[in-house]
Amino acid sequence: MPAPFHPTRAFQAYQLFAANTNVGKTVFATGLCRAAALLGKEKNRNVFYLKPVQTGYPADSDERHVKTYNSSTIRTQTLYTYPDPVSPHIATNSPPEDAEVMQRTKQWMLDSLKGAQDKSGSFFFLETAGGIHSPVMSGTPQADFYRPLRLPSILVGDGNLGGISTTMTSYESLMLRGYDIPAVLLFDKEYRNHELLQRRLKVDVTAVPPPPAYIEDPVHEQASMKKYYEQLDEYLYPVMKRLDQKHEQRFDRLEQMADKSREVFWWPFTQHETVKDVTVIDSAYNDYFLTYAKNENKELEPKEMFDSCASWWTQGLGHGNPDLALTAAHAAGRYGHVMFPEATNEPALALAEKVLEKDTWASRVFVSDNGSTAMEVALKMAMSATGRRYGWAHKAPIEILGIDGSYHGDTIGAMDACSANVYNEQVQWYQPRGHWLTPPSVHITKGQAHVRVPAQVLQQSHGTTVNYDSVATIYSVDKQGENRDPELASIYKDYIRSQLKMLRDQKRHIGAVLMEPVLMGAGGMIFVDPLFQRVLVDTIRQESADLLGYSSADKAGWQGLPVVFDEVFAGWYRLGRQSASDFLGVKPDIAAYAKTLTGGLLPLALTVTKEPIFDIFLSKNKPDCLLHGHSYTAHPMGCAVAKRSIELLDEFAASETEHWAPFRKEWQQQQEESVWSMWSPDVVRQLSFSDRVESVMTLGSVLAVELKDEANKGYGSTASQSIVQSMRRNVFTENGSEATINLFARPLGNIIYLMTSQISTPERVRQCERILLQCIQSSSN
């Protein structure tokens, strides 16, 4: 798959969409090719015309019409033809797959480009068939089918009665799919549709005289049309000039964006002093960013990059998802944002009900904006609950019990719930308020699945590793570790008890237990041994009040301490199961969700909990309530999108043949029945044998590769940076041709992680794996 079928400064490409069938698309395509040829003479450029799908052929041939009224220098092509003059989806009983049609379309664009290197550039026009949502052969609406190209779209409007409406609705449907629409063209009929359209649409609208009446005699018809097109040149040459100007302006802007962005942005978590490349993301689709970067000749080149950091772990249902965009737009149109306290709206209620249908342990949903605020809410809930149950003085110095290496967000309260690390120790008001246990972790090294048990846990001077026959065994967790490893479970319990006793001796007030179940993300993609977390939860519930010396007659609803699961990263199928708590076989008392909750589209976070915790805040006194609330709490757009995302993920999870089924099947073949990943077991094994790699681990869409890093600088390490840079920049060869795909990954100390969306296909993930392997292997040499 070689390079750019996306526009460049020299390769000016458009597609023609129409508001309806039979409104003049081919006439405008013919006229624009002529206008482009005129401009092409000045600018030494070729003109190309492509009709991917033609029905009613050969009686109808838009390509033939275009050729007839253009000079012979224009290069034209039709790819698929069908004799019936009907919609392509009923014109054939054996429709080609979308991927094949797209591949042939791209290939013709590429071949044309190669054949056009005698000139300084080219104008390319792609003519669609029928209206914008008229389907291709598979039934996919064209506006969706052509979206991966996202060519600037010239909308041919409808000059007939009713045409204002069809033009405006087509415009809106194209906008909803993220197309740019540089021009609307239509025939100037008696209804003067263009006048109102120009008032309503934020785009150039040009009306031209309609073609003359059809003449039966072909010679006369041709002469009449030839004259018409000469007249049309007067209208369309200026249109083409404006399109050309807009195109140049677009590339001027793209050229400046990196530098301008350096000047005005203060990027999050970014040391500006060391930023090398600024990735200019022109658009995104599915798993891919379309980016533009300057090559060695300082020319902008398009590059597709796989979003392999899942846009900071948010990506769920793919970039530019039209279903989510329409869901969001409907909520915006029905409500905008509406007041939430003491009020209700359908998207918010439906989302809460949907989540509680899943989280049967919970009964209450609190809504905020991001993982950090969701965790601050969880902290406020948990600490009030504990303080009130154990009758602590209002200003008792309540702390939390956590796991070392955890990360709960960037607001100061969420930071305070984490042990000191490079994220927070620079922050003036950061003040660690808790005690953190050292976690054992899961790894695969040289094909061997094992748990790394640190010295602290063993209460000895050295750590150890415990091998297991498979990753699946490690995740077969139950009470006391009976199925997996009762001996290790007992070691864990001893460690936890000793820590709780120590806290008792220090007379500390522990208000909650916090953990990221299964996977600690920002702390370094640490797969915590699920047995450890299970034993921790069990011990907290059974013994912590006694061990800590807290007593209360009230034991309703939660035991010992409230258990808070921070599932901001791991929730909603990120690890292959709906909730990361499923791996532990226990449920929390409070859980926080965000990130992929909204399918990767917009911010929304939930804190869910159960009635006994909620009840603690009930009183006749207003200030006893939970004093937290952001202005956009439960904004309908976010709630509607989150609910839709959950519905779709449930469908994915239920499918036995599609979506995640092929991935699951591959892991089942490796006897890994209870765990699965989008990353193939073979590649995981292969990576685990690399001499550059310390260990590997994967679940769901997450792959973490721990690099050997002798200095062992953790987050401060730069070990992964060169590999990440090469994934972003290198040109990859596959089967002798250059791959156009790069990986947009982010370094995390000595960890390289890749993360897909939840709609990634095996083909796309396998390509990422090959690139990753190449980059790691070449870095080893």
Place this chain on the structure above:
Amino acid sequence: MPAPFHPTRAFQAYQLFAANTNVGKTVFATGLCRAAALLGKEKNRNVFYLKPVQTGYPADSDERHVKTYNSSTIRTQTLYTYPDPVSPHIATNSPPEDAEVMQRTKQWMLDSLKGAQDKSGSFFFLETAGGIHSPVMSGTPQADFYRPLRLPSILVGDGNLGGISTTMTSYESLMLRGYDIPAVLLFDKEYRNHELLQRRLKVDVTAVPPPPAYIEDPVHEQASMKKYYEQLDEYLYPVMKRLDQKHEQRFDRLEQMADKSREVFWWPFTQHETVKDVTVIDSAYNDYFLTYAKNENKELEPKEMFDSCASWWTQGLGHGNPDLALTAAHAAGRYGHVMFPEATNEPALALAEKVLEKDTWASRVFVSDNGSTAMEVALKMAMSATGRRYGWAHKAPIEILGIDGSYHGDTIGAMDACSANVYNEQVQWYQPRGHWLTPPSVHITKGQAHVRVPAQVLQQSHGTTVNYDSVATIYSVDKQGENRDPELASIYKDYIRSQLKMLRDQKRHIGAVLMEPVLMGAGGMIFVDPLFQRVLVDTIRQESADLLGYSSADKAGWQGLPVVFDEVFAGWYRLGRQSASDFLGVKPDIAAYAKTLTGGLLPLALTVTKEPIFDIFLSKNKPDCLLHGHSYTAHPMGCAVAKRSIELLDEFAASETEHWAPFRKEWQQQQEESVWSMWSPDVVRQLSFSDRVESVMTLGSVLAVELKDEANKGYGSTASQSIVQSMRRNVFTENGSEATINLFARPLGNIIYLMTSQISTPERVRQCERILLQCIQSSSN
């Protein structure tokens, strides 16, 4: 304006929209009326048909067609007729205003309802003209024009070639405006459009045989059509049954929503124990919520409520704004969310540039999710800047200098920046980290504008008031108060100096000065004397380093301490000027924006600052960077909407005849040239004389009424609750008829505040004023 033209359980209403002109809308309307009449017989209901606009009349009359093929019991009406068979916007040279057409439409619905009380209910059908975006007489697209009614919309699809596209695009445009679409109906022609449509659309699609060919002879034609409609009944009666079921389900749901919401939500800042009514917001438009509440007969009644808390101060461009919805949808379709650190995208860059174009004092934009996170970012910026400039030890106990009564958000870091109050003192980890000055405040009492100066400021045992000839004088602020009141400025300066000296004596590390310029919102709608804030900023810049005893050779870019303006509430024209800092005549070093930044649609927040503060974070060492970043940082939807909102607000501000001009004019007539409000000066004056009112104050869209509250319990007060309840619940009479509008306001201790959106019209605001006056006056009695 009496009550409901909105659907009720007994009043089942639909509008028919079509994918194009001439696709059978009238045939389906006729058939649905027949089906409704059949069902109406069973359910004892009337059938109504309304055609608001008919062109080509009398040759064409859809109403006549409907009557011809329906029984005489159906009641029908056409409101506006024009002889030319063209679009209504060119059928007349003297188009009626939209408001008038809507009023007549509503009136006919109301009159019909009154006339229908012999039956148990009714089916109502409104037939639009042409396609969904075909305009009404003014040129407004119908889909926008009818949006305030938001009737469930039956989409008549297009069975012709190309009709898949026009049907789908029309569906999407209706969705984008928040319509519910319970059914798609179309003719079953050779193209089998319905099959693909049923696969693509999440709605019932029903195809019916097309009508027979037209017969010239009217008697035969009528017989032929009569037979056709009898055949059609077989198709449309089941459709009508399903519509009826959906309608009943919708009202079942609406009836349950309040109780279900009580069960599953944990509302923000809400004492659940004391919640009286749950406001069920079915949809929202412009300034209004459409709510449903049970009347004394336990029947659901629709009620329009003016969103007079501006949905927690977020409302900018109105609920259900189609421009913002399309802007959001385009960003969603083009990107979804994309990775931001070290990357860029057009909406984010364009927003940053737009903001910096306004905030010429600033050069850097940091993006987060809400006001609270924006302020945490501001704190991190400011405290690092100060700590590094003055060479403080890394863990020096840095504090801030603030104003008592301020509020900066609900995350713990933002809370710590506020003095103790009922919001934060219940929160376990809250720890006030600063010193707060006591502010003088602006009020109007008995028509007299004055500043209330507290005892602390005077450094005496009693406070005082200083009268001014107008509010405008109070806001004529300049250096040393020269124009306004040099003596008071000098008193302020003495107070501030003495406080700084005290802090020096206590050897405290003050890292920043924080304030909400002009208006402290959540703290009680306190209009802080702008002269005080101006003197504070000047003093901090000129003297604070000396007075506090901090020294540094570096004085680049900011003086003394970084000045942080929290404009989360007051920014972006909330108070009538683009920035609240405009009232003080000074600029901050750091500013935070959120709330109305996105026009009231979705969460997004900015922290802007200048280069010398940014530069402090530059180093070769990654952890020296600003360690803050939420997953959805700079999400394209939010950025695109914010930019569009700013563009529109700038247009509003620039207009000398429309938008805010009438409000400004009213204030200018009162010699209040430099300040203006959407609340009329007369009503403000009138309120200020009420014996129930301590003082009043207003700027921009905010009106704050301080009630007399002898217990003086501030936020804990319940003084305003009964007034707020009566605004929400009471029935108001105007000119002898009952008003359908209530006000959705929120109490804030002994303050009642009302806040409009930025698109509120004088008519709407005046109506709110009348209701407010009624409620306050009746509470005084």
